[in-house]
Amino acid sequence: MAIAFPNTIQLRQMTSADIPQLLQIEAEIRRSPWQSETFQKEIDNPLCRAVVITVIEAVVGYGLSWLVGDECQIHYLAVGKHKRGQGFGELLLFDALDYARHQGAQWATLEVRDSNLPARTLYEKYRFKIVGRRDSYYQDTGEDALLMNAFLGDPDYHQFMEEAAHDLQFKLSNEGKSP
Numbered sequence: 001m002a003i004a005f006p007n008t009i010q011l012r013q014m015t016s017a018d019i020p021q022l023l024q025i026e027a028e029i030r031r032s033p034w035q036s037e038t039f040q041k042e043i044d045n046p047l048c049r050a051v052v053i054t055v056i057e058a059v060v061g062y063g064l065s066w067l068v069g070d071e072c073q074i075h076y077l078a079v080g081k082h083k084r085g086q087g088f089g090e091l092l093l094f095d096a097l098d099y100a101r102h103q104g105a106q107w108a109t110l111e112v113r114d115s116n117l118p119a120r121t122l123y124e125k126y127r128f129k130i131v132g133r134r135d136s137y138y139q140d141t142g143e144d145a146l147l148m149n150a151f152l153g154d155p156d157y158h159q160f161m162e163e164a165a166h167d168l169q170f171k172l173s174n175e176g177k178s179p
């Protein structure tokens with residue numbers, strides 16, 4: 001399902017050359033930022049779909065998801081602090097789910113911090129439901145992880161994604177005017 005967006009915005013595969021920009025965003029948004037080796041491993045992992053979004057060639061967000069059998073595992077999505085609320089996080093999730101569906105995935109799964117309301121709301125928008133909890137899962141804060149699943153094989157999901165693509169395209173049509 002192709003989404004058209006302004007030509008200043010690109011969604012493309014992550015490469016090693018992106019890593020310096022990814023590390024800058026990591027430093028800005030995470031208590032324990034990933035190091036370059038972690039990104040390189042993901043880029044090299046044949047099961048991983050690793051993408052970046054750029055606006056006028058500057059990386060503004062990135063997404064990592066794994067396809068394991070009929071399951072898409074949403075590993076991580078992130079958008080730089082100053083580019084949030086413009087549809088880029090949703091585009092990363094949409095891309096991972098759309099790609100996985102085309103590869104035959106029936107399920108999408110993920111873990112999210114209990115307190116991460118923006119991410120939880122985004123996942124709920126794409127019909128993820130809470131199916132479990134891992135107590136004290138995150139070492140840095142001792143916070144619980146919520147386990148969430150979405151059933152991509154639901155006959156309604158195709159129609160849902162068509163409508164989501166339409167809305168997202170509209171949302172992105174005003175973005176991408178500045179890096």
Ligand SMILES: CC(C)(COP(=O)(O)OP(=O)(O)OC[C@H]1O[C@@H](n2cnc3c(N)ncnc32)[C@H](O)[C@@H]1OP(=O)(O)O)[C@@H](O)C(=O)NCCC(=O)NCCS
Pocket residue numbers: 029076077078079080083084085086087088089090091111112113116117118119121122123125
């Ligand atoms: C989660 C994250 C990727 C969302 O990115 P974003 O570009 O700001 O999100 P979008 O603008 O695409 O918003 C898409 C949807 O997410 C939800 N959302 C985004 N920000 C939200 C907020 N502050 N509060 C509540 N819901 C929010 C809404 O459902 C929104 O849809 P709507 O615009 O129709 O209401 C971003 O906040 C982020 O990078 N957070 C830090 C990293 C992280 O927590 N990643 C997830 C790890 S599991």
